[in-house]
Amino acid sequence: MAGAPGVSVPFDNGFLAYGAAHPGTQMAIGVAALCAGDVPSRAELGLLLEAAASACPELAGPGGGAVFRPGRHLFESRAPEGSGTAGLYAALDAVANEPLPGVMWGVWLVHGHAPGEFAVVLRGHHAHFDGLLIAQLCELVVGARPAAVRPAPTAPPRPRPGAVVRDVAAVLRGLRDTARPVAAAGTTEGRVRQVCAATGLEGMRRVAAVHGGTVNDVHLAALAGALAAWETGPRWHGDPRPVRAKVPLGLRRPGTAERLGTRISAGWLTLPCDTADPVERLRRVAADSGRLRARLTDPGTGALMRALSPRMRRLVLDADNHPRRTSLVATHVPGPARPLSVAGRDVTGIVPLMFLASGQRLSVCLATYAGTAYFSVTADTGVTGLDRLPGCWLAEIGRLATVSGRPGRTPRQG
Template sequence: MQSSTPLPAQAGDAVLMEMAPLTHAAQMYIATALILEGEAPGAAEVAGHLAPRVGRVPGLWHRYAERAGRPVWQPQRVRAADHVALLPLGTDAADAGLDGLMREVRRRPPVSPAGAPMWDVLIATGFAPRRWAVVFRCHHTLMDGGAITHTLDQLFGDGPRARRRSFLGGALLPALPRLPSAAASVLRAALPTAPWPAPAAARAEGSATYAVTEPLELEAVKRPGATLSQVFAACFALAADSWWPLPGDREVHALVPMDLRVPGEQRALGNHFAPMRLALPTGDPAHVLAGTGAQMAAWPTPGFRAALDLTIRRITPFPATLALGRRISSGVCCRAVVSSVRSRNPLSFNGSPVLDLVPAIPAFPGHALSSVLWSYQGRARVAFGSHTSMPGVGALPQAWEQALKSIQSLPPEAGAGAVAG
């Protein structure tokens, strides 16, 4: 049974809401297109599929509101049919395939009624023969990548129900020694940086460009002695430098959201990540891989993730957290957002399996570039987005794949040992 009690929102939720002027709120939507084979169903059939499942995910029946100056999540009755719409592609978009599909997805204004929870489902057709897509979109304030994977499991899979941990999650003792380094990591994300000054137009721009790689075997991205996140970030640095060569120290200052959930936990409403900053080196691939790993070395340390969670949610006063979040998101600190998400469970619609998952994350105002690696069923795609006032991102997928080849051609000892796990 759905509760009628409002839930407190996090400072990060409020910051992400402030980044999305209502004139182009869809640009702050995270989108995942689930590609299926056959004839597409109608809107009524999809709404009927969603209706009994919406109650499983708190993020689908809460809306963002403010009470006495504090953000909250207000429960609300939801009618699934109000959040479903058709998206037939025109000739120009259809000729562009998946890139054209996702560009249309990002241009389409929100479907949900005014004042309703900020999510919708589009039924897309016309981008490929005998293919259709069910596209789940939600405002970044409502859910982060971890929450969306749980939502997809509930709507189109057989994933477990949401499980929340206790107040401190049983992680207080291992977290205490890591609190100073956790606090320093959060403060580091707020330091100013010079490279990649986004044009003034990008600070309030709603339109965006988009490109995505072909499916990659996840095993091909992995490398002995390095984590998947390390390889992904190193490839991003090499590709981004070719996209827009950097002045000065030639470092790509990127914000990397670190998921604060413990294994198996599902926080399915709002955002639960720590803003981690990487000053990614450029140039020689071995130097880039080693430098990236050195900066990420503390991340898998026992207690570090719990210490970040305590610092952000429990120790730092809400006004201070809000001010810090506003600064980090202002565009004067990190100039790029780089994230990775994993959908672990198989998905389907009415018995038809999902063949592919194509992601898109927001083009954040004031930030030059955003990228996400989203894996599903042993394969991954890397998507890129930027503002139309910035250089086009069409060449970035090929540049990223070329960077991966250069890193995988390195000898085994190059960059190894920099990151545990």
């Protein structure tokens, strides 16, 4: 069907140029919705895809005026019969390593691992998709209201010159760091795998309320402790310096109030992995992230990047994601607050699928859905011992909950 009038979605040609410069890098981000019920037909899923394209005409093709053909975006992956959770995650890993279709996004139906269970995986090129857009699409295609987004200001505040100066200085530092070699931490195989854990969101909110900060601060503090407990031998990121997390922050710009998704700016936090006390870790993270948010929300921040050509933005992305500058990316995606369904089948959980930049070995995401917080890790298959990391994170969340009063809901892994 033709794309009906709808709302716009962002697009960043810089990520297209980045992908072209790194042909071995998987440029997709996405989410797997884990569902209960009989496996839906292709026709049922096709109707959901048409709803998404109607809401966001650009998903039908460049310019938003193309005729939408659901079959070009719909794929199927069958896990070994009765293979259970292990088979599901193996199938999700296989999907995450598949090239994106020429139409830049698609939906994969994964089934066979358990009776009455299936997964629907939405993946798209990072030039087109960000975490917020994926969360909003998940709500739109089932007829729910999209998550509230603060409208962009109608008139931009006057940028402070200092923000632009900081942008220029950051680009120059990044280009300098790119030229410096980094010791290898192990073999990089060029394929990715996923591990995931879940815990109660309310418990994380209680910790944040007791000690100050946000749910994401609680997550990052737990991540710092988890990495310290998980690491053995040489640092997994190949750099003896402290772990530096690149933290994307969604920004609403003037003139974009009616658009889905967001535009991303990012800053860096040094994770206090060497701090033993979990409360002190949280305090350090909360203080640093507060300063970072204040800096990134300056209207001048990101002005340089927006003014650059796609080729120049690609060079900046190269510098930003260089292992000497970024140990890992740590994303936070607030998702739907209420339970959703896919073609009438309940969505019982999610697995975020992250973009892993060239040269990176690990990317993490905290996503929330229906009162549950999901800690998801996308890693190069050359990273050893990955299955232990979610358990380390859950243990650190438990430590924070214990020192904050009542323990939270029983967590689960995988």
